[in-house]
Amino acid sequence: MASYLVRRLIGVIPVLFMVSLMVFALTQLAPGDPVSMLVSDEASPEDRQKIVEAWGLDRPAPVQYLSFLKNAVLGDFGSSFRYREPVMDLVLARLPASIELAVYATLLAVIIGIPLGVLSAARPNSLLDNAGSLVGFFGVSMPNFWFGILLILVFAGVFNVLPSGGREPWGMDLPSITGFLTIDALIQGRFDVLWTALRHLALPAIVLGTSMTGIIMQLTRATVAEALREDYVMTARAKGLSERLVLWRHAFRNALVAVVTIIGLEFGALISGAIIVETVFSWPGIGMLLIQSITFRDYPLIVGLVLIYTTLFVLVNVAIDILYTIIDPRIRMK
Amino acid sequence: MSNSRILMGAAVAALLAAAPPAQAEEMTRERIAVGITETIAGYNPYADAVVLIGSLWCKVYGCITRFDFEEGRMVPSLAESMEAVGERVWEVKLRSDWVRHNGDPVVAEDVVHSIERSRSDPDSMRQFVVVSIESAEAVDERTVRITTKEPDATLPDNLSLLPITSKRLYDEYGQAADRNHPHGAGPYRLVEVSVGNHMILERVDDHPMVSPTNPRQIMYRIMAEPEQRVTALSNGEIQIAQGVPPQLVARVDGLPNAHAAFANSVEMMFLAMNPSTHPWDVKEARQAAAHAINREAIVAALLGGRATLLDGPVGEGQFGYEPGYTTPYNYDPERGRALLEEAGLSGVEIDFYTPVGRYTADRQIAEAMVPMLEDVGFKVNLRTPEWATLWADVQAGGVPFYYMGRGQMLDPSRALRQYFETDSSPRLDYSNPEVDRLLQAERRTFDVDERLDTMREAMRLITEDAPAHFLWLHQMAWGVADGIDFTPRPADRVDGWDIHIRKN
Numbered sequence: 001m002a003s004y005l006v007r008r009l010i011g012v013i014p015v016l017f018m019v020s021l022m023v024f025a026l027t028q029l030a031p032g033d034p035v036s037m038l039v040s041d042e043a044s045p046e047d048r049q050k051i052v053e054a055w056g057l058d059r060p061a062p063v064q065y066l067s068f069l070k071n072a073v074l075g076d077f078g079s080s081f082r083y084r085e086p087v088m089d090l091v092l093a094r095l096p097a098s099i100e101l102a103v104y105a106t107l108l109a110v111i112i113g114i115p116l117g118v119l120s121a122a123r124p125n126s127l128l129d130n131a132g133s134l135v136g137f138f139g140v141s142m143p144n145f146w147f148g149i150l151l152i153l154v155f156a157g158v159f160n161v162l163p164s165g166g167r168e169p170w171g172m173d174l175p176s177i178t179g180f181l182t183i184d185a186l187i188q189g190r191f192d193v194l195w196t197a198l199r200h201l202a203l204p205a206i207v208l209g210t211s212m213t214g215i216i217m218q219l220t221r222a223t224v225a226e227a228l229r230e231d232y233v234m235t236a237r238a239k240g241l242s243e244r245l246v247l248w249r250h251a252f253r254n255a256l257v258a259v260v261t262i263i264g265l266e267f268g269a270l271i272s273g274a275i276i277v278e279t280v281f282s283w284p285g286i287g288m289l290l291i292q293s294i295t296f297r298d299y300p301l302i303v304g305l306v307l308i309y310t311t312l313f314v315l316v317n318v319a320i321d322i323l324y325t326i327i328d329p330r331i332r333m334k
Numbered sequence: 335m336s337n338s339r340i341l342m343g344a345a346v347a348a349l350l351a352a353a354p355p356a357q358a359e360e361m362t363r364e365r366i367a368v369g370i371t372e373t374i375a376g377y378n379p380y381a382d383a384v385v386l387i388g389s390l391w392c393k394v395y396g397c398i399t400r401f402d403f404e405e406g407r408m409v410p411s412l413a414e415s416m417e418a419v420g421e422r423v424w425e426v427k428l429r430s431d432w433v434r435h436n437g438d439p440v441v442a443e444d445v446v447h448s449i450e451r452s453r454s455d456p457d458s459m460r461q462f463v464v465v466s467i468e469s470a471e472a473v474d475e476r477t478v479r480i481t482t483k484e485p486d487a488t489l490p491d492n493l494s495l496l497p498i499t500s501k502r503l504y505d506e507y508g509q510a511a512d513r514n515h516p517h518g519a520g521p522y523r524l525v526e527v528s529v530g531n532h533m534i535l536e537r538v539d540d541h542p543m544v545s546p547t548n549p550r551q552i553m554y555r556i557m558a559e560p561e562q563r564v565t566a567l568s569n570g571e572i573q574i575a576q577g578v579p580p581q582l583v584a585r586v587d588g589l590p591n592a593h594a595a596f597a598n599s600v601e602m603m604f605l606a607m608n609p610s611t612h613p614w615d616v617k618e619a620r621q622a623a624a625h626a627i628n629r630e631a632i633v634a635a636l637l638g639g640r641a642t643l644l645d646g647p648v649g650e651g652q653f654g655y656e657p658g659y660t661t662p663y664n665y666d667p668e669r670g671r672a673l674l675e676e677a678g679l680s681g682v683e684i685d686f687y688t689p690v691g692r693y694t695a696d697r698q699i700a701e702a703m704v705p706m707l708e709d710v711g712f713k714v715n716l717r718t719p720e721w722a723t724l725w726a727d728v729q730a731g732g733v734p735f736y737y738m739g740r741g742q743m744l745d746p747s748r749a750l751r752q753y754f755e756t757d758s759s760p761r762l763d764y765s766n767p768e769v770d771r772l773l774q775a776e777r778r779t780f781d782v783d784e785r786l787d788t789m790r791e792a793m794r795l796i797t798e799d800a801p802a803h804f805l806w807l808h809q810m811a812w813g814v815a816d817g818i819d820f821t822p823r824p825a826d827r828v829d830g831w832d833i834h835i836r837k838n
Binding site for chain 1: 365367373375376378381383456457459460461462465528529530531534553555556557558559561562564565566568569571719720721722723725726727729740741742748749752759
């Protein structure tokens, strides 16, 4: 297992290198430039030139890239043009918010999607199955942007039962330990803060989780339905096991590898897919930061964020690989 | 030079009179949140080019001057007076009653330091504010002498954008002073900056500019989505919402706990026609385009009536506005057709560029202009590049015909120079020796009335020569909670001293 993990992590290096090269090249090829976006409309050409030199943008692109790479190896992605702070500091300050949102969205999707998928597979063409399919289609086809605004209008506007955005209300005084607000609240026994944090999480997590729910539900339904047609299921039934045991212990467990795979992939996609949701809900995560960095052509921040996204995605997949061995002991890491 | 006093003692008196007796009434404990649209760069007060954020830094640190919207001109703020004592020499006298939030006095060396830092700080985006300054020296503890490279009547306007930071704190802590010791002399002190999220300011109770009804704390919270800002206003999460788009104004007015308020922006919206490109090198083509645009219809249909038509580069409330003057380019498609035919340009193909999502209904407005332009004989290709691309191209001078806005025009001098003076910037590439002469003269004229006359003459000439067709000033809609007295100002200002908590 250990050697497998080491190999996987070493394998990440060329991926990160290629991603950094591609993103850097794309930022250079994209029209527009950070100086035009960040410097005052009234700056003189001389002032602009000074800033170009200060940011090293007057150097040839390959030199800029190599300089970036040299520092990135040491964990230094440079400083943001817009915020004048190290990219790593900006990302680390916001990463917990994005991960927390993705975790709750995933939890929501798993809690709804898996039971709905299993039960739909067990009762094909029933009312539950049809309702489940509807949920699945709704989740997959609903644009996050539109759905987010709709929920804001209904739950924050019409009923005024949930906040319209942000991660916490003004003045909530809770020392940060892990950076995850709900966990910090639990650790410190601040259930009032926990409740407030969950209220802020509710709408963005629902929006993010809805599309994932649809995918998980549909995949679970398909894989469990397929498993239910296998010989071992017939054997289990012949042995007189209850339908509940057949469904959950035999069919679902065998379908679980595929389900976990899609949950892993979707979790990775959720962190990056939260870009729109974070913007709509003013959620202070790295998605909102990425949007801002693209708008301002903040090259160091764009490249740094994409590399962080890539790393997270790869790490989630490694974690899923490890989960396989727990779900199915026949699978061994080689 | 006797009339050269831009900032009068009377203005100081007015300022003091405007500030209610701070101790006579109990200070309100209320705090409010303002939903804003722009991002916040960080702690360095010189590092942000955004107008609203720049004005917030002036609230914290204090700026030499500020624009008085009632008087329509610059008045002293951190300065007691600012006077031209020679053609190129200004003397700034600092007030003694504004002290830093840590008790330090504001001294002349701070002004010299701030000018230098604005110019040389590698993170500064405010070099343009001090570009005309040759040198600055502290004459005594409270007096600064500033020498400009050439006579510059716009210096008081420029210095309204320069936060005065502490030399002592900078010498002691370097740039860390911005984050750890942000002790300004303004009416609000900095409590917190969450980069890209929010900024919190707190009232300085004994400051001469604050009144007991000004909010104790103000949070400026970035909320990019207008729907979210309006919803947050409706459920009490915020008390003031910036930038309510026309389609949401009725919703705000229908709220039981808030209403919409309006202010003219000071951002001229215009059609730029680069005279170094064809067909815009032909004056008749420019005039034809100007006659083609039915501004009244666009404002009524697409802006909900919320815009003020311009007769030149500036409107009412801005320096240089000329009440009696009307544009020669009213909507007259027949005249436009005739002008184009006369120039032999009927059917000429043009590329028309517009930003998308940068200004209110920008794309829709440009789409509405296309048939109008085609009606007088242009063949129009509408181009809608992403903002970053278009803006870089405009600045590089590569765009012949575009719909655009130019903000920060309380005093339009810098903007007029930038767009209409020969070789000032490539974005319009316009050259007219008479306009150059007038613009240079107005910058050298210290007598306010004489300067006004010169500027107006320049603006008439520009308007008639039509390198740009001046369209309108948007009326910016704000959402304001009912318990708040706040009259929005032009130029995106949300100053704490302009906000009052109403007692029930």
